[in-house]
Amino acid sequence: MSIEELRLEGICPTCYNFKHGGVYPKLGNKLLYEDELLMCFFESRPRSKGHTIILVKEHYQDMSYLSDEICSKVYLFSKMMMNILKEVLKAERIYLCTMCDGEPNHFHLQLIPRYSGTKIGSTNFVNERQSYIENLEIINAIKNKLNIINNL
Ligand SMILES: [Zn+2]
Numbered sequence: 002m003s004i005e006e007l008r009l010e011g012i013c014p015t016c017y018n019f020k021h022g023g024v025y026p027k028l029g030n031k032l033l034y035e036d037e038l039l040m041c042f043f044e045s046r047p048r049s050k051g052h053t054i055i056l057v058k059e060h061y062q063d064m065s066y067l068s069d070e071i072c073s074k075v076y077l078f079s080k081m082m083m084n085i086l087k088e089v090l091k092a093e094r095i096y097l098c099t100m101c102d103g104e105p106n107h108f109h110l111q112l113i114p115r116y117s118g119t120k121i122g123s124t125n126f127v128n129e130r131q132s133y134i135e136n137l138e139i140i141n142a143i144k145n146k147l148n149i150i151n152n153l
Pocket residue numbers: 013014015016017059060061106107
């Protein structure tokens with residue numbers, strides 16, 4: 002089934018993909034981190050280089066439905082990823098957004114790097130999408146930093 006068909010049936014495409022696969026392409030090397038709570042991966046149609054998604058596996062419509070414990074974990078993870086992305090990608094700032102306009106919506110956060118010399122402001126949230134260009138050096142550097150932090 003397509004994303005649109007699932008939505009029309011009131012089925013969350015993300016949850017459906019977890020159970021059955023086939024809705025979204027496999028993440029492959031784009032997957033940076035995964036644990037029992039969340040997954041973190043590069044967006045396949047990034048709005049800037051390093052556009053990253055933090056996806057909570059369980060279905061929540063938006064942030065307001067999270068328990069305080071899960072909310073804390075997700076946002077602390079996001080803060081850690083922001084610092085790693087800044088360091089590895091030499092980004093000047095990392096924008097954070099979460100949208101909840103779809104029905105059904107599967108809660109996730111987006112981290113969108115902004116680089117030195119580029120315009121500031123909220124239009125960065127809707128920059129034209131680019132092709133994803135795989136860079137294993139960057140992927141491995143991020144994974145190494147995640148491993149080091151998680152083993153402290
Ligand atoms: Zn869902």
